[in-house]
Amino acid sequence: MRTTPGQNRRLTTRLQLALLLLAAMACVATMLAVFVGGHQMEANELSERQLAVVGIVAATVFMAGLIIWHMGSVARKEAGKAKAESQHLRRNLAAADAIIRAEPQVLIFWEQGQAVRIASHTLTGIPGLPEQHAEILRFGQWLQPASADTLKTSLDMLFTNGRAFSIILKTSAAAAIEAEGRAAGGRAVLRFKDVSTYKAEIARIDERHAALTRDIHSSRALLDTLPMPVWLRDPANRLIWVNKAYVKAVEAESELEVLDRQIELLETRQRKHVLKAVGAGQSYRARVHLIAGGERKPHDIVVIPVDGMMAGAAIDVTDIETAQGELDRQVEAYDRTLDRVETAVALFNREQKLVFYNAAFTKLWSLDPEWLTTRPTDSDILDRLREIGVLPPVVSHRDWKAQVLAGYRSGAPLEDIWHLTDGRIVNVIAEQRPDGGVTYLFGDETDRLALEARYNALIDVQRETLDSLKEGVAVFGTDGRLKLFNRAFCGIWQIPAGKLNELPHIGEIIAAVQNLYPDAGTWMRIGRAVTAFQDERETFSGQMIRTDNVVVDYALMPLPDGATLLTYADVTDAKRAERALVERNEALVAADRLKTNFIGHISYELRTPLNTIIGFSDMLASPMFGELNDKQREYLADIMSSSKTLLAIIDDILDLTTIEAGGLELKVAPVGVRAIIDAAILGIRERAVRSRLTIDIAVADDVTEIMVDEARMRQVLYNLLSNAVGFSKINGTVYLACWRQAGNIFFRVEDAGIGIPKDQIGRVFQRFESRSRGSEHRGAGLGLSIAKSLVELHGGNIEITSEEGRGTRVVVRIPERPVSRTSGGDRDRLAGGERAA
Numbered sequence: 001m002r003t004t005p006g007q008n009r010r011l012t013t014r015l016q017l018a019l020l021l022l023a024a025m026a027c028v029a030t031m032l033a034v035f036v037g038g039h040q041m042e043a044n045e046l047s048e049r050q051l052a053v054v055g056i057v058a059a060t061v062f063m064a065g066l067i068i069w070h071m072g073s074v075a076r077k078e079a080g081k082a083k084a085e086s087q088h089l090r091r092n093l094a095a096a097d098a099i100i101r102a103e104p105q106v107l108i109f110w111e112q113g114q115a116v117r118i119a120s121h122t123l124t125g126i127p128g129l130p131e132q133h134a135e136i137l138r139f140g141q142w143l144q145p146a147s148a149d150t151l152k153t154s155l156d157m158l159f160t161n162g163r164a165f166s167i168i169l170k171t172s173a174a175a176a177i178e179a180e181g182r183a184a185g186g187r188a189v190l191r192f193k194d195v196s197t198y199k200a201e202i203a204r205i206d207e208r209h210a211a212l213t214r215d216i217h218s219s220r221a222l223l224d225t226l227p228m229p230v231w232l233r234d235p236a237n238r239l240i241w242v243n244k245a246y247v248k249a250v251e252a253e254s255e256l257e258v259l260d261r262q263i264e265l266l267e268t269r270q271r272k273h274v275l276k277a278v279g280a281g282q283s284y285r286a287r288v289h290l291i292a293g294g295e296r297k298p299h300d301i302v303v304i305p306v307d308g309m310m311a312g313a314a315i316d317v318t319d320i321e322t323a324q325g326e327l328d329r330q331v332e333a334y335d336r337t338l339d340r341v342e343t344a345v346a347l348f349n350r351e352q353k354l355v356f357y358n359a360a361f362t363k364l365w366s367l368d369p370e371w372l373t374t375r376p377t378d379s380d381i382l383d384r385l386r387e388i389g390v391l392p393p394v395v396s397h398r399d400w401k402a403q404v405l406a407g408y409r410s411g412a413p414l415e416d417i418w419h420l421t422d423g424r425i426v427n428v429i430a431e432q433r434p435d436g437g438v439t440y441l442f443g444d445e446t447d448r449l450a451l452e453a454r455y456n457a458l459i460d461v462q463r464e465t466l467d468s469l470k471e472g473v474a475v476f477g478t479d480g481r482l483k484l485f486n487r488a489f490c491g492i493w494q495i496p497a498g499k500l501n502e503l504p505h506i507g508e509i510i511a512a513v514q515n516l517y518p519d520a521g522t523w524m525r526i527g528r529a530v531t532a533f534q535d536e537r538e539t540f541s542g543q544m545i546r547t548d549n550v551v552v553d554y555a556l557m558p559l560p561d562g563a564t565l566l567t568y569a570d571v572t573d574a575k576r577a578e579r580a581l582v583e584r585n586e587a588l589v590a591a592d593r594l595k596t597n598f599i600g601h602i603s604y605e606l607r608t609p610l611n612t613i614i615g616f617s618d619m620l621a622s623p624m625f626g627e628l629n630d631k632q633r634e635y636l637a638d639i640m641s642s643s644k645t646l647l648a649i650i651d652d653i654l655d656l657t658t659i660e661a662g663g664l665e666l667k668v669a670p671v672g673v674r675a676i677i678d679a680a681i682l683g684i685r686e687r688a689v690r691s692r693l694t695i696d697i698a699v700a701d702d703v704t705e706i707m708v709d710e711a712r713m714r715q716v717l718y719n720l721l722s723n724a725v726g727f728s729k730i731n732g733t734v735y736l737a738c739w740r741q742a743g744n745i746f747f748r749v750e751d752a753g754i755g756i757p758k759d760q761i762g763r764v765f766q767r768f769e770s771r772s773r774g775s776e777h778r779g780a781g782l783g784l785s786i787a788k789s790l791v792e793l794h795g796g797n798i799e800i801t802s803e804e805g806r807g808t809r810v811v812v813r814i815p816e817r818p819v820s821r822t823s824g825g826d827r828d829r830l831a832g833g834e835r836a837a
Contacts, residue, residue, distance in 0.1 A: 103122070103193075104123045104124065104193070104194060105120060105123050105192060105193045106118065106120065106121050106122075106123045106129075106136060106191065107119040107120040107121075107189065107190075108136070108189070108190040108191075108192075109189055110187065110188040110189075111186060111187045112186030112187070113186075116137065118133045118136065118137075121136070123192060123194060125194075126171065126175050126177055126194060127171060127173035127174070127175040128142050128171030128172045128173030128175050129175070129177065129192070130142050136192075141172075142171055143170065143171060143172065144169075144170045144171065144172055144174075146170070147169040147170045147171075150167060150169065151167070151169060154179070154181060155181065155190070158181045158183055158188055159183075159188060162183040164180075164181055164182050164183065165179070165181045166179070166180045166181075167179050176195045177192055177193070177194065178192070178193045178194070178195050179192055180193070220243075223243045224243045224244050225244075227245055227316070228245055228314055228316060229242070229245045229246035229249045229265055229313065229314045230242070230243045230246060230311075230312070231243075231265070231311075232309060232310070232311050233311075234309055235308040235309060237275070237310070239258065239259055239263075240309075241255075241259075242255055242259070246258065246265060248293060249290075249292035250263045250265055250292075251293065251294065265290060265292070266290070266301070267290075270286075270288055270301070274301070274303050274312070278303060278304075278305045278310055281305065283302070283303065283304045283305070284302070284304075285300070285301070285302050285303075286301050287299070287300050287301070287317065288301055290314060292314070292316070297316055298317050298318060298321050299314040299315060299316055299317060300314070300317050301314055301315075302315070334622075334624045335358070337622070337624070338356075338624070339359045339360075341360060341619065342360055342444075343360060343441055343442065344357075344360040344365075344441070344443070344444075345357065345358045345361060345439070345440070345442075346361050346381075346439075346440040346442070347433075347439050347440075348378050348437050348438050348439075348440070349435070350435060350436030350437050351377075352378045352405070352408060352438075353377055353378075354377070354378070354381065355375065355437070357372060360442075361442065364442055364444060365381075365385060365442075366388070366390075367381070367384065367385075378404075378408075378438070379401060379405065382401050382404065382405075389421055390421060391418070391420070392418050392419050392420060393421070404430070407430050407431070407432050407438050408436070412432075413430065413431045413432070414428065414429070414430035414431075415427075415428070416428045424444060424446045425445045425449055426442050426443065426444055426445065427442070427443040427445045428440065428441070428442055429441040429443075448609075448612075463484075463486075466484075466486040467486045467487045467488075469486060469488055470488050470570075470587070471488055471569045472485075472488040472489030472491070472492040472493070472569070472570075473485065473486045473488070473489055473565070473566070473567050473568075474489050474509075474566045474567075474568075475559070475563050475565050475566075476506055476530045476563060476564045476566065477562075477563050478563065480505050480506045480527075480530055481504065481505050481506075482500060482503045482504055482506070483503065483563060488568075489568060492568050492569075493509075493512070493513045493516070493568070494513075494516070495509070495512055495513070499512075506526075506530045506531060507527060510523045510526070510527055515547070516546045516547055517544045517545075517546045517547070519544070522544065525540070526554075526556060529556055529564060530556075530564045530566075537558035537564075538558075539555075539556065539558065540555075540556055541553070541554060541556065542554055543571075549572070550570060550572045551570070551571050551572045552568050552570055553568070553569045554566065554567065554568050555567045560653065569587070610643055610646060610647050611647070613639070613643050614640065614643045614647070617636060618640070620636055621633070621636055653782065659789050659790075666708075666709040666793055667709045667711075668707050668708060668794075669707070669708075669709075669710065670705045670706075671705060671706055671707075671708055671710040671713070673703050673705065673738055673745075675710075676706075676708075676710060676713050676714050676717060677697060677699065679714045680714050680717035680718040680721055681695060681697070681736075683718045683721075683722070684718065684721045684722050684725050687722075687725050687726070688725050688734070691725065691731075691732075692730055692731045693728055693731070693732055693733065693734055694733040694734070695721075695733075695734050696733055696734070696735045696736070697736045697737075698735070698736070698738070699737070699738045700738060700740060702740055703738050703740050703745060706745050706814065707816065707817060708794055708814060709790075712793075712794075713790075713814075715786070715787070716787045716791055716812065717747065717749070719783035719784060719786060719787040720747075720749040720784075720787060720810050720812070721734065721736065722783060723783060723808075724749050724751035724753070724808070724810075727754055727808065728751045728752065728753040729752070729753055729754075732751065732752050732753065733751075733752060734749070734751050735748070735749070735750040735751070736748070736749055737750075740816070743815065743816050743817075744796070744813050744814060744816060745813075745814045745815075746811060746812065746813055746814075747811070747812040747814070748809065748811050749810045749812075750808070750809040750810075751807050753807050753808065754804070755802045755803050755804040755805050755806050755807055755808055756800075756802040756804065756808055757804050758804070761800060761802060764784055764800060765785055765788045766785065787812075791812055791813075794814050794815070795814075795815050796813045796814040796815060797812075797813050798810065798811070798812050798813075799811045
């Protein structure tokens with residue numbers, strides 16, 4: 001602790017007086033010791049010593065008095081000096097207090113062992129600074145959190161280590177204030193002052209510096225999380241920072257190793273290209289192959305100049321290149337597919353330039369392929385077609401072309417029919433794509449329209465044919481409404497043709513004619529057969545004797561398309577005679593043949609548009625024409641399945657028609673038995689797998705070849721196996737055996753399914769005889785009829801035995817040397833159906 005000069009002098013005087021007093025006390029003590037210790041000496045000696053002691057005591061008393069007088073004198077002098085010094089200190093304290101209060105500040109004083117004091121609070125006008133002393137010490141309440149934490153840390157260091165500080169703080173009102181801390185001995189002082197102009201600028205600079213530092217730290221932290229290598233270079237082209245992906249790419253241990261060794265990711269030649277571009281003040285962008293993480297992969301390199309420095313990044317584009325390659329392969333596959341379709345396709349981008357066309361487009365318009373590769377615009381192509389005189393004549397080509405090209409702006413689809421000058425009829429469909437381009441579809445409808453015209457003409461001919469019949473004919477649709485009738489039907493039932501042209505319901509017709517034939521049971525049976533949804537549609541016939549004594553023979557037959565055919569014949573006049581019966585039979589045979597021909601013609605004419613439906617269904621299923629939702633895919637699958645089923649029925653009807661017409665000629669040749677069986681098994685394999693069936697095949701060793709028409713014999717075995725699979729139980733077994741016996745080759749197909757009732761076995765080979773018997777197998781009822789006809793054409797026969805609930809066995813006999821025959825003639829031999837589809 002430091003002392004003043006006056007205090008030093010007082011201390012010295014007091015020390016001298018104390019020493020004198022101690023000396024006097026020592027003398028007194030010595031005399032007392034001598035006096036007490038010498039009582040045993042002789043009297044003369046004691047007397048002398050006592051005299052000496054008395055002298056010494058007197059001297060001591062004198063010295064003590066002198067010392068006391070001197071101490072009093074010194075004390076009076078010291079008191080005068082202390083009073084003068086006290087007055088001097090008070091004047092100094094008043095001056096120091098005036099100096100402290102003269103400067104605007106808050107002065108807080110700490111002294112060891114005493115409470116904290118606020119020595120001065122003259123600082124005003126600072127937003128957020130409290131005026132009350134007690135509130136000032138609550139720094140966290142009037143300082144911003146960051147500033148309060150900084151002040152607390154600085155004070156801790158001041159109290160602990162005596163470390164002085166000078167910092168800029170922010171009040172809760174965003175005002176800046178300077179805080180200084182100093183320590184001396186066991187005391188500490190904290191001073192708050194207003195920030196001067198230059199210090200306020202420094203505070204703003206510090207604040208911006210702190211914000212920039214946070215931005216840099218956050219940016220680098222973000223770049224560190226990126227999976228792509230990122231780096232920074234100084235003006236000397238040296239690496240000064242890299243992220244973790246860069247370290248991993250160059251297979252280094254740490255960022256420090258990369259910077260120390262200057263490990264480069266780019267090759268020398270690539271770095272030269274970068275320096276050349278950056279030196280010209282441009283950014284560098286290129287796709288190169290780099291070795292990253294031990295693998296050579298394609299990367300997009302991006303390097304940009306930043307204030308004399310360079311920032312770069314390497315983006316791994318392996319997945320992009322793989323996806324692009326896959327996309328290119330798919331586009332090529334789609335292009336090859338479109339080149340095979342008959343519809344002309346042309347794709348234009350948003351700039352109306354041709355970007356794709358298929359072979360049908362070139363063929364349809366006869367345009368030069370080399371000119372098309374120059375990517376002409378849509379307008380140029382229309383002008384070229386006008387120049388070669390292909391487009392239909394219009395009043396104003398400019399207005400017509402503007403109407404065609406309006407889809408690019410409006411997005412409205414275009415569908416039009418162009419009648420070309422060469423007689424062709426083209427259906428044009430244009431629709432805008434999501435990218436702003438337009439897709440054109442050009443379909444040559446000339447053949448279709450011609451076929452439709454021929455079809456309509458054929459229908460008209462058949463209608464005239466029906467009208468020339470004496471037998472009344474009426475066809476009812478699945479909804480029970482009249483679809484087709486002839487004049488004889490009107491005459492027999494005395495119904496005006498105008499009323500029938502309204503296509504009334506079967507119930508309305510029955511109500512109109514019931515007065516002529518009031519048998520409600522017959523009419524109910526007819527009405528039920530036309531309108532009911534039955535698994536087994538029955539064919540029946542009968543005779544009506546009307547109230548006017550007119551005899552009418554009628555017949556009802558379900559048609560393959562779900563419609564119902566009703567025929568009525570007036571057999572009153574001369575029909576009771578033998579000749580009338582023969583003529584009626586001949587008329588019925590002719591009508592039946594006409595019906596078969598009619599069905600055959602209808603089936604043939606339906607086959608072409610049905611194939612078109614199947615083809616366009618396959619196209620719609622392709623992703624090239626747009627993605628379908630689940631419901632659309634379900635409907636499209638139903639369309640395709642139903643179309644293929646209908647096509648198979650039409651093929652069977654055509655086969656029956658060909659056989660009955662005598663136009664089927666067998667092509668007999670030696671064929672491997674195993675090959676025929678394997679081909680037939682292949683057709684039913686999928687169904688057998690779904691039903692978990694076992695196909696047990698047994699072929700005798702001596703049966704290798706057979707003289708048959710391969711395709712027709714395969715069709716026979718397929719139909720028999722299809723029935724066996726369809727009527728077998730789940731996890732069951734279907735048996736197929738082949739052996740030679742007595743100059744014949746026998747095939748046996750056997751199942752352990754639901755079997756056939758005895759009363760129905762005789763009808764299984766009839767046409768359109770289809771009974772599901774509770775199974776899911778259902779068809780048109782033509783398979784067994786066709787099989788029987790084909791076997792008989794080979795000179796063989798077919799037999800069927802069955803027991804209900806225990807299965808069915810079908811045995812086919814084919815002569816080893818069959819005589820080539822042509823179908824036709826015997827209709828009774830060819831008539832038949834099948835027990836299941």
